[in-house]
Structure formats: structure tokens, C-alpha cells
Amino acid sequence: MAPSEPPTFWENVRSLRRNLLRALVRHGAPTSDRARSQAVFGNVFLHVHAAKVHPSSLRPTATWGLGVSLVSQLILLTVTGVLLMVYYMPSTELAYDSMKDLHFIVPSGRMIRNVHRWASHLMVFFVLLHMMRVFYTASYKKPREFNWLIGMMLLVLTLALAFTGYILPWDQLAYWALTIAANIAASPNELAHALGLPQGFHVGTLQKELLLGSTEPGQHSLIRFYTLHCVFLPLLTGMAMAAHLWRIRKDGGLARPEGTPTPAGKGAASTSPPGQEAHQAPGKTYGLMCVVADQSPHTGQDPDETVPSWPYLLRAELLVFMVTMLVCVALGYLFDAPLREAANPAVPENPAKAPWYFLGLQELVSYSAFLGGFGIPVLAVIGLGLIPLLDREPEPGGVWFSGGAGRREAFWAALFGAVAAVLAVAVPVNFGWLRNWFPGVPQLAIILVNPGSLLTVAYMAWSLAAMRRTRSTRMGAIALFTCSMVGFAILTYVGTFLRGPNWDFFWSESQWPGH
Amino acid sequence: MSAGQRMSSGRVSRRDYLGLAGTGSAAAAILFSTAGMLRLPKPRVLPDVSSLVSLGKAARFAPGTVTMLPQQKVCVVAGAEGIGAISLVCTHLGCVVNRNEQGFDCPCHGSRFGPAGELVQGPAPRALPWLAVSQAPDGTLLVDAAKQVRPQTWYKASS
Numbered sequence: 001m002a003p004s005e006p007p008t009f010w011e012n013v014r015s016l017r018r019n020l021l022r023a024l025v026r027h028g029a030p031t032s033d034r035a036r037s038q039a040v041f042g043n044v045f046l047h048v049h050a051a052k053v054h055p056s057s058l059r060p061t062a063t064w065g066l067g068v069s070l071v072s073q074l075i076l077l078t079v080t081g082v083l084l085m086v087y088y089m090p091s092t093e094l095a096y097d098s099m100k101d102l103h104f105i106v107p108s109g110r111m112i113r114n115v116h117r118w119a120s121h122l123m124v125f126f127v128l129l130h131m132m133r134v135f136y137t138a139s140y141k142k143p144r145e146f147n148w149l150i151g152m153m154l155l156v157l158t159l160a161l162a163f164t165g166y167i168l169p170w171d172q173l174a175y176w177a178l179t180i181a182a183n184i185a186a187s188p189n190e191l192a193h194a195l196g197l198p199q200g201f202h203v204g205t206l207q208k209e210l211l212l213g214s215t216e217p218g219q220h221s222l223i224r225f226y227t228l229h230c231v232f233l234p235l236l237t238g239m240a241m242a243a244h245l246w247r248i249r250k251d252g253g254l255a256r257p258e259g260t261p262t263p264a265g266k267g268a269a270s271t272s273p274p275g276q277e278a279h280q281a282p283g284k285t286y287g288l289m290c291v292v293a294d295q296s297p298h299t300g301q302d303p304d305e306t307v308p309s310w311p312y313l314l315r316a317e318l319l320v321f322m323v324t325m326l327v328c329v330a331l332g333y334l335f336d337a338p339l340r341e342a343a344n345p346a347v348p349e350n351p352a353k354a355p356w357y358f359l360g361l362q363e364l365v366s367y368s369a370f371l372g373g374f375g376i377p378v379l380a381v382i383g384l385g386l387i388p389l390l391d392r393e394p395e396p397g398g399v400w401f402s403g404g405a406g407r408r409e410a411f412w413a414a415l416f417g418a419v420a421a422v423l424a425v426a427v428p429v430n431f432g433w434l435r436n437w438f439p440g441v442p443q444l445a446i447i448l449v450n451p452g453s454l455l456t457v458a459y460m461a462w463s464l465a466a467m468r469r470t471r472s473t474r475m476g477a478i479a480l481f482t483c484s485m486v487g488f489a490i491l492t493y494v495g496t497f498l499r500g501p502n503w504d505f506f507w508s509e510s511q512w513p514g515h
Numbered sequence: 516m517s518a519g520q521r522m523s524s525g526r527v528s529r530r531d532y533l534g535l536a537g538t539g540s541a542a543a544a545i546l547f548s549t550a551g552m553l554r555l556p557k558p559r560v561l562p563d564v565s566s567l568v569s570l571g572k573a574a575r576f577a578p579g580t581v582t583m584l585p586q587q588k589v590c591v592v593a594g595a596e597g598i599g600a601i602s603l604v605c606t607h608l609g610c611v612v613n614r615n616e617q618g619f620d621c622p623c624h625g626s627r628f629g630p631a632g633e634l635v636q637g638p639a640p641r642a643l644p645w646l647a648v649s650q651a652p653d654g655t656l657l658v659d660a661a662k663q664v665r666p667q668t669w670y671k672a673s674s
Contacts, residue, residue, distance in 0.1 A: 176610065180623060183608040190640050210556050215563050224556075346585040348610045350622035366624040368638055369607055435636055443640040503625035
């Protein structure tokens with residue numbers, strides 16, 4: 001057959017409309033499963049999805065849509081954040097005024113700022129919920145260890161984004177939060193000082209100066225936080241999120257309980273017989289999956305157990321996105337983002353409280369700056385990161401609490417965690433602490449023995465006992481994780497509602513002394 | 516030739532040598548330029564204001580008075596022996612403390628200090644430091660926030 005003549009210029013002009021459409025929609029109208037699947041894996045934005053998903057991953061109770069909601073929040077935060085940047089001026093002289101402008105002068109500026117703030121609070125809350133979901137359904141287990149670590153990175157990045165964000169208005173909250181954070185960064189000095197180490201070991205000073213760009217909060221600090229919040233941290237978060245989503249697919253999709261047939265054989269590699277090597281697989285039938293060098297599904301478990309991502313998964317994601325947006329917009333409509341008085345370096349607020357998600361830490365910091373602000377948070381992040389490496393009992397995942405035994409373990413751990421946390425607050429409130437009993441006690445004793453450190457030790461002891469009793473690392477992990485989450489929640493509650501001026505204990509705000 | 520053979524043969528071929536040298540020098544270049552960039556956030560001189568703060572004329576502080584100057588972050592105690600300055604910056608996490616009848620309270624995390632700045636209660640690791648007081652040639656009292664002195668160090672001001 002002779003090669004046909006290439007079309008002439010005028011023929012191209014005549015078929016311009018048709019060819020343009022074909023260039024934009026390369027796979028034809030999405031009228032068949034095949035065309036829709038091609039659209040999913042032929043499009044850079046859609047191809048984060050598998051072409052087909054398992055129905056068990058679509059059940060609302062499998063994930064509660066938390067991850068998709070987090071992506072939605074990040075999208076909302078990016079859009080509203082870029083819009084806020086149009087008016088925000090990162091100068092200690094102008095920042096506060098630009099917040100007022102956004103609120104009172106800029107059309108829809110107030111709403112956009114409110115949505116940005118509510119989405120950021122939701123994101124912190126949902127990162128915690130999402131972590132709890134993944135933990136309690138044992139979805140961190142092999143082969144998902146690496147993705148759990150990326151998740152830890154995203155947890156830290158989310159908190160860092162939230163923190164750098166509320167510094168920017170340069171109001172009283174911002175100024176004193178920055179002062180406190182910079183001194184927490186300097187708090188390793190407290191330990192070095194208590195141990196009598198020479199000046200060269202005072203790494204805290206370096207950390208503080210790197211954070212502030214100076215020895216006191218000011219213009220040099222604000223521009224650092226602006227750059228971190230608007231460029232550096234979002235870039236890192238975007239990259240980490242891309243890796244996080246990619247790993248979900250590489251690790252065989254969402255973790256599924258035993259007994260649910262697997263589409264591609266990866267998620268339950270241990271239960272399915274060895275498949276053919278990818279390059280030997282029949283190209284026509286499995287061409288789609290054989291792009292990746294790995295074991296291919298054997299014929300008994302074929303992709304027909306699954307449903308196409310378009311429409312089933314995309315529809316569910318759109319629903320979660322719309323609900324997330326609705327919640328953010330509704331909260332933003334009903335409740336304004338707070339703005340305190342302009343920063344005043346001479347007078348801190350009394351009480352000077354961080355946003356709710358840091359008040360548990362603030363409670364710990366009120367026992368020891370180094371241990372509460374540095375030691376315990378670092379220990380918590382390392383401990384969380386180690387979970388999938390220390391608990392390696394094989395388990396396909398996807399079952400909440402790994403069944404009845406885990407549910408009982410979690411219940412008792414929650415009870416113990418709550419009692420211990422309440423005691424950790426109640427004892428110093430009623431009886432004071434070391435310095436009240438032994439004036440002149442060395443600072444090292446207070447760093448090592450304080451309600452926060454004792455609480456940490458109690459939780460570790462309880463979960464080690466649980467692990468020995470049940471002879472299961474998973475049960476030990478459930479005990480420790482549950483204790484820590486309940487403790488965190490109770491300390492957050494105490495810091496939010498039960499602390500008043502001078503960080504004294506009050507049952508209600510109505511008992512606060514008048515100013 | 517497979518990678519394994521190449522690595523174990525003991526002899527490095529010219530192609531491997533060039534490849535390794537290229538990769539190695541690229542890695543070294545990236546490493547050193549990254550190290551150079553990481554120096555950027557720490558300037559040689561910090562953009563700080565002077566730690567010397569002016570308190571005005573010495574006559575302002577009559578013997579027996581205690582003057583709170585939160586703007587200067589210092590409390591001036593004037594006694595029979597002279598003038599002393601107590602820092603108002605909490606040694607815990609840097610909040611400015613308030614004065615009451617018993618001494619000083621920190622609003623942020625509940626540290627309490629006695630009337631001479633001594634540590635009484637709470638998470639603060641040290642007492643409120645006393646600061647060096649001096650006098651400019653024109654008689655203006657100066658406090659150096661960066662220069663700590665022993666508690667109860669009194670400065671005899673010439674009026």
C-alpha cells in the first residue's frame with residue numbers, strides 16, 4: 001500500500017476544529033469503560049488513580065474519605081493562599097494593616113481569609129484523624145512502611161505550615177508565638193546549661209538565630225516565615241504529597257481485609273500464588289498492568305473484581321471535595337478568622353495561648369521548656385515513625401483495630417491514658433511540683449522528672465506490659481498509640497479550656513480574675 | 516559485561532573510570548554548593564538594635580522606688596546603695612513578666628519570681644537576671660540588656 005499524501009495546509013485549516021478537539025480529548029468521548037479507563041491513565045492529573053479500583057476501597061467506612069479531604073483542603077488552601085498574597089505585605093509595619101484591609105476593604109477578602117484559616121485548622125485536625133485511621137486499620141504494614149514515613153513528614157509539614165501561617169498577621173498572637181517558639185528552639189541550651197556544658201554546646205542559640213534571623217522577633221523573622229509559608233513549605237508539601245499518593249498505588253492500593261479478592265495481586269502478594277514475570281505475561285490481556293516490572297495477576301483473580309475508577313472513584317472524590325468545601329465555606333461564613341491587637345513587644349497577652357493544636361504542647365512546655373517543647377515532640381515523631389518497623393506482624397490491614405482483641409486493648413489503653421493524663425495535670429495543680437517542695441532543686445531534676453516526662457514513661461510502661469501480656473507487637477502498638485492520642489486530647493482540652501491568666505488552673509473562663 | 520563483573524574484575528575500564536569520575540565530581544559539586552547555600556541563613560552580623568537602653572536621668576528614680584519599664588523590658592529598683600536593674604524577660608520562654616505585690620508573674624506559662632527576681636515557682640530554669648547599669652557623660656542612665664551582673668549589684672549614679 002502506497003503511503004498516502006500528507007494533508008495540505010488548506011485541508012488542515014478545514015479540519016482544524018476536529019483535530020483540536022482530538023488533541024485535547026485524545027481518547028474519544030468517555031462513553032465506554034475502555035475510553036474512560038484510557039482517559040484515567042492517559043491524563044497526567046487523573047493517572048494518580050488506578051484505572052480500576054476495588055469496591056472495598058470505596059466503602060465510606062474503609063477510609064472515611066480523610067485522605068481525599070486532605071487533598072481537597074490543600075487545594076482550597078493553595079487557591080485562597082495565592083489570593084491572599086495579592087494584598088498581604090510581609091513587613092512588620094504593614095502586615096497588620098493589610099490584614100485589616102483584607103477584612104474590611106477587599107471584596108470577598110474577608111471570606112477568603114476565613115476559608116483559608118478554617119481549611120488550615122481542618123487540615124491539622126484531619127491529618128491527625130487520617131493518621132489514626134491508617135494506624136487503627138493496620139495500613140502501615142509491609143509494604144507500606146515507607147508511605148507511613150512520608151505521612152509523618154506530611155504531619156510535621158502541616159504543623160509547620162499552620163505555625164508559619166499564624167505568624168504572618170503580626171498581631172499579638174503572632175509576636176508572642178514567635179517569641180516562645182524561638183526560645184523553644186533555643187531550649188536545648190537549658191539542658192546544656194543544667195549539665196554545665198561550655199558555650200560551644202549551646203546549639204539552641206544557633207537554632208534561635210536561624211529561625212529569627214536576629215536575636216529578637218522583627219522584620220528579619222517575618223520575611224523568613226513568609227518565605228517558608230508561601231514557597232518553601234508548600235513546595236515540600238506538594239512533593240511529599242505526590243510521593244504519598246504515588247506510593248498508595250505502588251503498594252497495591254488501599255489495604256484490604258483478608259478475603260476480599262485482589263485485582264492486581266499486589267496488595268495480598270503473600271496470599272496469592274506466584275504469578276508470571278511481567279515480561280512473560282500475555283501482552284494483550286494484561287498490557288495495562290505490565291507497564292511495571294513485577295508479578296502479574298494470575299488468571300483466576302482477574303481485574304473483573306474491580307470497578308472502573310471513572311465514574312465510581314472520581315464521583316466519590318468529587319463528593320468529598322464538595323463536602324470539604326461546603327464545610328470550609330460555611331465555617332468561614334459563620335465565624336471570622338481572629339485577629340488580635342497589633343503586635344506589642346512590651347506586653348504579652350494574658351493568657352498567651354497558641355491555637356488549639358499546640359495547647360497540649362503548651363501544657364507540657366509549662367512543666368519544662370526543653371522536655372515539653374523539644375524532647376517529647378521529637379520523641380513522639382520518632383516513635384510514630386518507628387511503628388511500622390517495630391511492629392512487623394504480617395497482616396493485610398483494612399480491619400479496624402485488627403478485630404475484637406485490638407478493640408479491647410484500645411479501650412483499656414484509652415482508659416489508662418485518660419486517668420494518667422488527668423493525674424499529670426491534677427497533681428501539680430493541687431500539690432505543686434518539685435520546686436514548691438524543694439526550693440533550690442537543680443534544673444536537671446525538673447527537666448527529667450516532671451508531669452510530662454512521667455506521663456511519657458507511664459504510657460511506655462503500660463504498652464510494654466500490654467505487649468508482654470498479649471505477646472503481640474501490634475497490641476503493644478495499639479496500646480501506646482491510643483494512650484498517646486488520648487493524652488494529647490486531654491492536655492489539649494486542659495490547655496484550651498482550663499487554663500487562664502498566668503497559666504493558672506480555672507474550671508471556667510467566668511472565674512478568671514478581671515483585668 | 517554485567518555490572519557485577521565490572522565491579523569485581525579489579526580493573527576499571529576507561530569508560531567506567533570516566534563515568535565514575537563524572538558522577539563523583541557532579542556529586543561533589545552539588546554537595547559543596549548545597550553546603551555553601553546552607554550558610555546563607557546565618558549572617559556574619561545580626562541585624563540587632565543596640566542592647567543598651569536609655570532610662571533617662573538618674574533623678575527620675577528616687578531611693579525606695581520600684582519603676583516598671585516594660586518598653587525597655589527592665590524593672591528599675593532604687594535603694595539606699597544605688598540603682599539596680601532587673602530584666603523583665605522570663606528565663607523560660609522570653610515573655611515579659613508582670614509585677615505584683617509578691618514579685619513577678621509570667622503570663623505565658625506561670626513562672627513566678629520574688630521581688631529581687633529570685634526563682635519561686637514554675638518552669639523557668641533561672642532567676643530573672645540583674646543587668647549592668649552605667650551612665651553616659653551627660654548623666655543619662657543606661658542599662659545593658661546583654662550584660663548580666665550578680666543580683667543586688669547597685670550602681671551609684673552621679674547626678
